[in-house]
Amino acid sequence: MKETTDIDILVSEVGPRDGLQSVKATLPTELKLEWISALAGAGLREIEVGSFVSAKLLPQMADAAEVVAHALTLPGLFVTALVPNLRGAEAAFSAGIHKITLPISVSEQHSLSNIRKTHAQLLEEVQAIVALRNERFPQVQIEAGLSTAFGCTLQGVVSDDETMAFAVKMAELGVDEVGLSDTVGYANPTQVRRLFTRLFRELGPLAGSAHFHNTRGQGLANVVAALEAGVKTFDGSQGGLGGCPYAPGASGNIVTEDLVYLLESMGLRTGVDIDRLVAAREVLRRGLPAEPLYGFIPDAGVGKNFTYAREAV
């Protein structure tokens, strides 16, 4: 998705995956499709539409193939999905996905509790997935999303060296992109700037996206630091959907609406229309009436001094 030249930053919407897998209620498939259409209609170029996991584990994601099929009909949309293992990869590839993201926990404790795999088992799985892609689905991109790259609720500190060792390993295994995820909201701007700078230095064009959570309110502050390090792709979730295991009132992922406002007001083109993006929340309100939606821009609106980056002189 990096070939576009009419935007400066790619905002990758992960609400249909990261958001919906974290909420208790299930958004009916029909509304999921309507929501994704509305998000794409607002100008989002890339949406992580679901997760190819066991329907027993995550019943909200049981309709992943159907959702991908719909998303593929939306003009210009780059369709991605999360895939934790070879079986999921095969299903996602067969569904016609453009890109898969592999969750790779830098913290082995997190890996064991999240996808029940040791690091050795995880690396084998990545190898098998890349081999499958290379052999039968060469057009599909593979991104490794390094979870707990900035710290882990189980392990505590995760060192830069640990994260970078995994990043390099992933590049060696043949993935196309390596992103860094602050899975638990532990990152700070100093660390973000330092680690992404190193990622770009060591991985060059394979250095990928930033995925921040807002558990401690530091999400957009970390975006500023990542921008300085050269990051061009940011994950966001509409309404900060996903909640947070810790904090009432604290969103999970950074809120796409606030992220787009930040970027555009900084003079960085995202291609997203804020009014249409905010309007897309209506589908969520209808489908998940009990779920709180976060974000400042939907309530406060843009400032009277606001200009889209494309219109700025």
Next chain:
Amino acid sequence: MKETTDIDILVSEVGPRDGLQSVKATLPTELKLEWISALAGAGLREIEVGSFVSAKLLPQMADAAEVVAHALTLPGLFVTALVPNLRGAEAAFSAGIHKITLPISVSEQHSLSNIRKTHAQLLEEVQAIVALRNERFPQVQIEAGLSTAFGCTLQGVVSDDETMAFAVKMAELGVDEVGLSDTVGYANPTQVRRLFTRLFRELGPLAGSAHFHNTRGQGLANVVAALEAGVKTFDGSQGGLGGCPYAPGASGNIVTEDLVYLLESMGLRTGVDIDRLVAAREVLRRGLPAEPLYGFIPDAGVGKNFTYAREAV
């Protein structure tokens, strides 16, 4: 307050002034004193304890002199107050204040609606206040806080040149420090970096603090940019107290608790103990039970990877 060497950044708490003047309920004087003591006890070195304005206009601030008298008994605390005119300045000086902050609206429309003064009248008032200080209270510091420095709900865009012209004018009139305030939550990090860089270049040691609101969720993102421009003093408000005329769930000022966490996790010493700071909220809950308190850190806690800057290797 810039002579200290055991901290890197001065967090200036404005809750007792900016916060309390915005809430409808009045915090009884006794609890105000208890709160200020708790804030100082948590390690905050500077607190804006009130506003010397007409008690008719702001009954919550009628006890300003009594509050200053109490704050002056707290060891090591630098006591400041907001002062909108000469009469307020005389009262604040007589109360023994260490520093006054003059709210100077760069937008004339805002000036007229906020303190009912044209720019010409405002400049005359500043001149008179500086003269009074020089003549009878030479030990008191005067800061000009440039309101609407980044934009105005009435005027819309406020240009860098407009803001800088006022900054230079204030320096010429003899104030000791010029800070920039994003009164209405319009600032973005690009603008913040650009404008503070210019402030430091043109004003040198007179360049002062950053005062950000979080109306659009961009407060801490703006702090990151201001840090890069060299800002060493940031205003914050406990619990984001002050609310916001626009957004339910949107705080007014940036939340001191989250600000301190940001700075410390970035390796910048503030001298503030986060646990004690969070504990100080209890006084507000008691005194203003109906007032929502914002902030992520009080609910989420610090991360397991967190270390105070002073303890970091």
